[in-house]
Amino acid sequence: MRFHLRINTCLLLVLLSTNAIAQKQQHISTDELNLSVSVGVGLITNPLYGADNIPLVVIPQVAYYGQNWFFDNGRLGYSFLQSKQHNVSFVSEINPESRFFIDWHPQNIFAFKTTSENEILESLHTDSPRQVNMNNIQKRRVALDAGISYFFVKQQQVFSAxxxxxVNSVYNGYRGSLQWQYHHEFKQLTLKSTLGVNYKSAQLNNYFYGLNSAESIYGEIEVGSSWQPYAKIDARWPVDGVNALRFHLAYYDYSAMDSSPLFEHDYSMTAFIGFEHTF
Structure with a gap:
């Protein structure tokens, strides 16, 4: 059985993805490289027709926080307003939508050169009316997004927007999010519960999930803007000073994208269980 590992920078965000001020609440030191690796079993379900689920086996986590600059699992930023409760930062990161379209070989994690299998096909195959296989459309480019993030911390709660x-003119649109996260501890067990909603502009949705006339026998199909809720829970149980049991479960709603014939399912889930080692 052929084993494809689809992975991009957004996979690095799926575990321990928080902001600078929240990290300080979790006692991550500044001016130090924080490196850990989670090894286990998991997957990200791909909601598109003809797509494979994305296996999760080895997930590296890399973070560095200076006085203002920080890098956190693929998210590069600069905090220009910091206080005990408020943080405003300029941030940049790879747009996460491309994770459903791009195949990267596992060696790509270690900077080995590889080639993509996702080629443009000359003919269109449809399984049934209003269903388009994602392997039969043009490749979607990777987009780099940048903008402003705001965090408000109050005890165990973190509100963010x-x-x-x-910034590289891939879809010429924007996206936003509102999120609430609650950190709670039960003896040694640390839990993070997250509720949020993503806003995606029509330009973003049209680029990734719309179809042009060459890709669809139905003609050009556009997808409007969308509000998409999500929920996550993350658990960590320390085994010793450098090892811990890790569990992560997330649900992302895609029901607002029902006008796109690329979608087989109206949701995507992420599930992972394994061990985390901190270096």
Missing amino acids: QLLHD
Whole structure:
């Protein structure tokens, strides 16, 4: 059985993805490289027709926080307003939508050169009316987004908002999010519960999930803007000073994208269980 590992920078965000001020609440030191690796079993379900689920086996986590600059699992930023409760930062990151379209070989994690299998096909195959296989459309480019993020911390709660626009003119649109996260501890067990909603502009949705006349026998199909809720829970149980049991479960709603014939399912889930080692 052929084993494809689809992975991009957004996979690095799926575990321990928080902001600078929240990280300080979790006692991550500044001016130090924080490196850990989670090894286990998991997957990200791909909601598109003809797509494979994305296996999760080895998930590296890399973070560095200076006095203002920080890098956190693929998210590069600069905090220009910091206080005990408030943080405003300029941030940049790879747009996560491309994770459903791009195949990267596992060696790509270690910077080995590889080639993509996702080629443009000359003919269109449809399984049934209003269903388009994602392997039969043109490749979607990787977009780099940048913008402003704001965080408000109150005891164990973190409220955040961000607004990002693509800076390499891939889809010429923007996306935003509102999120609430609650950190709670039960003896040694640490839990993070998250509720949020993503806003995606029509330009973003049209680029990734719309179809042009060459890709669809139905003619050009556009997808409007969308509000998409999500929920996550993350658990960590320390085994010793450097090892811990890790569990992560997330649900992302895509029901607002029902006008796109690329979608087989109206949701995507992420599930992972394994061990985390901190270096």
